[in-house]
Amino acid sequence: KGPDPDLVTIGERMATVKHKILVLSGKGGVGKSTFSAQLSFALAALDYQVGLLDIDICGPSIPKMLALEGQEIHQSNLGWSPVYVESNLGVMSIGFMLPNPDEAVIWRGPRKNGLIKQFLKDVYWGELDFLVVDAPPGTSDEHISIVQCLDATGIDGAIIVTTPQQVSLIDVRKEVSFCKKVGVKVLGVVENMSGLCQPVTDFKFMKTMETGEQTDVTEWVRDYMREKAPEMLNLFACSEVFDSSGGGAAKMCQEMGVPFLGKVPLDPQLCKAAEEGRSCFLDKDCGASAPALKKIIEKL
Numbered sequence: 090k091g092p093d094p095d096l097v098t099i100g101e102r103m104a105t106v107k108h109k110i111l112v113l114s115g116k117g118g119v120g121k122s123t124f125s126a127q128l129s130f131a132l133a134a135l136d137y138q139v140g141l142l143d144i145d146i147c148g149p150s151i152p153k154m155l156a157l158e159g160q161e162i163h164q165s166n167l168g169w170s171p172v173y174v175e176s177n178l179g180v181m182s183i184g185f186m187l188p189n190p191d192e193a194v195i196w197r198g199p200r201k202n203g204l205i206k207q208f209l210k211d212v213y214w215g216e217l218d219f220l221v222v223d224a225p226p227g228t229s230d231e232h233i234s235i236v237q238c239l240d241a242t243g244i245d246g247a248i249i250v251t252t253p254q255q256v257s258l259i260d261v262r263k264e265v266s267f268c269k270k271v272g273v274k275v276l277g278v279v280e281n282m283s284g285l286c287q288p289v290t291d292f293k294f295m296k297t298m299e300t301g302e303q304t305d306v307t308e309w310v311r312d313y314m315r316e317k318a319p320e321m322l323n324l325f326a327c328s329e330v331f332d333s334s335g336g337g338a339a340k341m342c343q344e345m346g347v348p349f350l351g352k353v354p355l356d357p358q359l360c361k362a363a364e365e366g367r368s369c370f371l372d373k374d375c376g377a378s379a380p381a382l383k384k385i386i387e388k389l
């Protein structure tokens with residue numbers, strides 16, 4: 090029996106892609122797609138030729154996070170053309186194929202596998218420095234498909250995104266174990282939503298009244314600070330938000346022998362950038378997440 094012709098075609102397509110990076114997470118909602126999007130923006134801003142492939146077939150959020158909602162895929166004689174944010178940042182997602190963004194994709198494994206294969210076979214990326222693959226959470230059909238299609242040895246490695254608490258870290262261990270089993274190198278773990286630090290002037294202050302109702306006392310607090318201790322207006326208020334008393338991702342990485350890439354704080358401006366499909370990395374308006382993301386990307 091000869092080699093699988095699909096894999097041969099994929100091999101030919103991928104011959105023009107220098108580096109392939111998977112972005113994984115154990116759970117949903119930890120910021121994996123946000124990280125994939127910001128990583129792609131950042132690499133493109135560094136003048137690399139970048140492709141972002143969204144294989145989260147049931148929940149594609151990449152089109153929105155790059156402000157490409159409503160765009161469609163075009164076909165040329167070379168294959169399917171990605172949708173371009175800029176000339177050096179192309180995106181492919183099932184989101185571009187759905188008649189409307191509210192449409193549910195209810196597919197079993199073989200159909201998902203079929204589409205991932207087709208993405209890899211039919212999309213014409215051209216010369217790429219990086220192909221960033223945003224996978225769904227967990228270790229399911231899509232993950233097996235991408236690893237089989239690209240051949241684990243053809244993948245430079247995986248970045249795993251998590252939040253600091255144990256409930257999320259337990260699932261990261263499964264991702265690490267998946268990577269080890271299939272032979273994909275773990276480039277490292279990113280601890281996202283790791284604490285919240287905001288200027289005290291951004292906060293709303295609430296007081297619980299005797300009736301149990303909450304009243305906004307922000308102006309009263311600000312006036313008090315202005316009068317009694319104006320330097321307090323320059324303070325940042327920080328909170329851990331999620332429990333990291335177990336040592337967070339850094340400790341888990343040490344135990345599992347995989348690199349810890351760093352922490353990205355909760356940053357309302359990063360959330361806004363993701364909502365609006367903008368880069369936060371080079372945006373001077375972005376808060377504490379921008380330098381944190383920059384440091385992580387420099388480590389890769």
Ligand code: ADP
Nearest residue numbers: 117118119120121122123282354355356360363
């Ligand atoms: P996942 O891909 O893991 O399901 P998303 O990337 O969709 O998660 O993120 C879930 C939500 O949290 C999105 O609205 C996203 O913009 C927001 N988010 C992610 N990381 C941060 C952060 N560090 N600060 C603020 N909001 C964030």
